[in-house]
Each structure stands twice: as structure tokens, then as C-alpha cells.
Amino acid sequence: MDLNLRDKVAVITGGTVGIGLAVAEGLAEEGANLVLVGRNKERGDDEAARVADKFGVIATAIAADVATAEGCDAVIKGVARAFGGADILINNAGTGSNETIAEADDAKWQYYWDLHVMAAVRLARGLVPGMTIRGGGVILHNASICAVQPLWYEPIYNTTKAALMMFSKTLANEVVGSNIRVNTVNPGLVLTPDWIKTAKQIAGEDGWQAHLQGVADEAGGMKRFATPAELANFFVFMCSDKASYSTGSTYFVDGGWLKTV
Template identity: 35%
Template sequence: MFDLELKNKVAIITGGSDGLGRATAKRFASEGAKVVICARREEHLMQAAEDLRKETNGSVLGMKADVCKAEDCTKLIDQTVEEFGGIDILINNAGKSAASGLEALSDEAWQEDLDLKLMGAIRMCRGAVPHMRKMGGGSIVNATTGAGKAPGSLALPTSVSRAAGNNLTKSLANELAKDKIRVNAVCIGLIKSAQWERRSEKGSLEEFYNELGNKVPLGRVGEAEEYADLVAFLCSARGAYITGTAINLDGGLCPVI
């Protein structure tokens, strides 16, 4: 049997109320992990947590937190430890798309993107790592994108924030290997999620995904469950020898390995 050995592991998934984070929360809860999801919209978050509990018969708690706020990150870590006695797994998934050109972007727009995608992950890692050490090890996965490795045109500021996320991943993998804390990144391409549903509001979602899929070598966009499977594998006992990697999950979209 291919047991991931995630039962009773305590996992925090930021941005777990929608899209890829929600699918990941479902996967972890189905495997018997104790899952904490955070997001900013409280009502939506609590509904998602309740739905996930029903869907999986598992342990899923919603805790309102904005990863752009240091005090929210501290509270999220403290509440998780209080509730479940420690932290084994952290998925830095919260984020949103931001793709533009040099002259269109103000200092504030740059700052905002870095604060969400880079500083959000840094704050959560800084808070979670001491607890992972106490547990004798842990696993961190950072959501980034292929543009962090190979930026296209008009992909700022995300491509820069995500390159920093990949670098953070390798830096922390190097620093924390001695503590048996593994750190990996998933470089996401185009995957079905709530953000695409919002953008396609005017037309048919299926047509929208088909059109997006035409840009992908494998000819389709990804499923949120495919992301959840990879993240779960990376955090599992089956991924125990994997650290410091940034894996493309994009149907071949990224031009570099």
C-alpha cells in the first residue's frame, strides 16, 4: 500500500478556502491529517471548513488570517499549536495573480505583491519552524510559478516575487535540513481554481479553460486535485528524500526545468 503517513500530522494551509488550497486541505484531511486553513473572508472560510469536514469526515479548522499582517500570522501559529499541540506541515499557498509591465507598476503595487507572496511565506515559516523542530522535523511547500524561473514579458511583479519564493525555498532547505525540515516549491502553471472562475464570469467556464489549455503543451489546464496530490506527496513519508526542489506543475508550460 502507498501510505503517505499523513495521519495525525498537523498541517496549516494558507489560502485554504478556495481553489488549490481548498483541494489540498481536502486531500490532507482525507489522509487523516489535522488541517488548519486560513483566509481573509471569514464567512467564506468558515463555510469552506465546514464543507471540508463533511466531505472528508476529517479534522479541518478555519482560522481567519491575512498573511500580509504579521500579527495575524503569529496568531494563526499560536492558535494552531494551542488546538493541535504542534505543527508538522506548512503550505504557503495564499496569493493572487499580478501580471503587468514596468511603467504600469507603482512602488505600492510592487510592495503589495512582495508582501503577500514573499513576506507572507517568510512570516509563516519563521513562526512555524520552531514548532517543527520540537516535533523532530517537518515539511514546507511554497506555491510559486514557472515565471519565477523563466519570466515572460509583462509578468511583473509576480515573476520577481516568485523567483524570490524559489530562492527562499532553496535557502531554507539548506538551512533547515539539519533539523529534518524539508522545503520545496511547486511552480504552478495554469490550474482550475476560484481565481479563474472569477475572471471568466462573463462567458462559459469550460470554453475559457479550453482556450487557456491551448497554450499548454499537454493541451489542457490542470486540476486543483493534481496540485493537491503533488503537495501531499512532497509532505509525506514517501517524499522524505526530497528537499530544495522547485517542481514545475504545468503540463510542460515552463520552458526550463
């Protein structure tokens, strides 16, 4: 099935490891050129070179903190310099939190708001005009099942991811006339290196796999983690013309964890 993604330019925040890197590889496999964004310059450069070599595409990395206005500006300018604009934007950079509402201070709330919401706002403001000139595009927001089914230990994550979902819907309405499709993907459990690192810290070298199985069992449904590639398949489809009638929606890829319709 030709997804018609060859030579498209895809910007992936948090594209240097985990889900973002898997999405980058999935798009590269279809011939898309890439801009990988992350704070760690060395990792970004290494992964961009590796993916370019593996799939025969052009891939570049931009080292930037998208939780800041300056970082987003660096991404927008870097994309313009490297490719003249973008066809696809994947707002994926993000991270879990751990707090109570009683104890978390304003600075923590502000950081997650900037990372999960303002990055998407700022990058849309900077990249949508170019997409419009190119005749259209796709913007995907990687939120989380926690945007609608909160986990008790991360109220800031739950709240900012829910805001990202609403931003996505609202942006979709604003740009539909420019042939830009905007959607949210809400993943469940995805086995990234970070999950493994944390599990090893909690349960040790001998116990981390059982620990993760316990997490999956508690979630229910398929009672397993997705691989990053399984999730990436969905993102790649959503970026393609095969999803041409899909905009303004939220799609759950959670192995049946969501407890409601």
C-alpha cells in the first residue's frame, strides 16, 4: 500500500528515542524526510544519521527545549533552513509527572503546561503558515489515555494532556480550510527504554519484567505493553492520505485499557 509519504518533511518533537523515534523510523520507511527534535544534541545527531543511512532519506536533528519559546523558535527556524517548511508535525515530546495537587508548586504546573501545551501552540503558530503554502499537511498530538482516564499519582500530567487534546480539536477547526488535518492519539502502555529503566530502579535486574507485567495486568484489556513500533504504525497511517477524512478527533491505541466508551 503506497502511503504517498515519499519526500514529505516530518518534524517530530521527542523524535530521538522511544515512541517518537519509532514514528520517525516508520515515516522514514515510507520515504519521508525528517527533523528530529530533542534536548540531547548527541543523541539527536546520532539517531538522525542512523535513520538517514538505514532508510535512504534526509534526516536532521535540532537540539532544542520545546518547553521554551526560544526552543520552539529554534525548531521553526531550523525547519525553514533545512527544508523550507514542513508537511507533518508530530507533537510528541513529553514526560510523566509524580505529585499531589496539595504539594506541587506553580513552577511544576507551569513547566508541564509549557512542555505539553505551549510547545504545540508555538509550533503550530510557526509551522502552519508554511504548511498552508505547501497545500496542506498533518499535525498529530501524542497525548495519553491519562487525558481522559487519570492516574492518581500524576495530576499535572493528566490535566496538561487533557488540555492538549482540546487544543488539538480547536486547531483542527481553525486550519481545516487549509487542508491541514489535526488529530490526537491517546496511547496506553508503550514499552520505551524509559519504562524499562524505571522498572529496573524499582524492581532490580531480576524483577523488572515481572514489575512491568504487573502494571500491564492492572491495566487490563490485552494485559501487555505495546511496542513503540506498534504505536508508530498508527501514527504513520494517520499521516498518510489513507486517513484523508480524519480530522478533529482523538484515537485511542491502548490495548483495551480505556474503561469507558
